[in-house]
Amino acid sequence: MGTFIFIIIVIVGLIVLSSVMESNRRKKFNIPGKGKKIRYYEGYNKPLQRKIYYWSDGKNICFCNSKSQTGDPLRITIPKSDIIGFAQIGDLTTSTSVKGGGTSLSGAAGGALLFGPVGAIVGGRKKVKSTTTTKDTRQVVLNFKEDGVEKAMLLDNLIYKDLTLSCAGKLIR
Secondary structure, three states: OHHHHHHHHHHHHHHHHHHHHHHHHHHHOOOOOOOEEEEEEEOOOOOOOOEEEEEEOOOEEEEEEOOOOOOOOOEEEEEHHHEEEEEEEOOEEEEEEEEEOOEOHHHHHHHHHHHHHHHHHHHOEOOEEEEEEEEEOOEEEEEEEEOOEEEEEEEEHHHHHHHHHHOHHHEOO
16 A cells, blocks of 8 residues: 555656646746647758747747757747748548447346346347547648748647637638
8 A cells, every 4th residue: 555655646746846847947938828839740940849839929929849958949930920821631530439239148048037028138138339539630731931931830730729710811721
């Protein structure tokens, strides 16, 4: 029992430590509380990490590396007026597999002995188990201008809703 409690204390301690480190990182990098961590896939020619912070300050879309290797992390600020457009690519698919069902002779016999014909019907039915699997491959392509040059970034789908709210007129369908 003591080992179990020790393991729980260690896990809770690691979670608290991680949360404190995240809070300190946000303060150090000057990232607002509304900044969200999203995944950056590719497309921008500066050294962005796979996990970056994203937020909007009203006039700009801002990105910042989630960790700094040395010095201050890379920050990218894109004025909303420089956004050419954005689009969602990929699919959200859901599939369900069903196993089981059919008849069970032993269940029908046991049900019949205990509850008669109705018990035979209910007891003769095998359990049905269904499993639902969801696969989300959606990503967002963000096209923008930087110093007069068209650029693009491939980002996590988590940014899509925020972009549709803040840059609705630039959604490419």
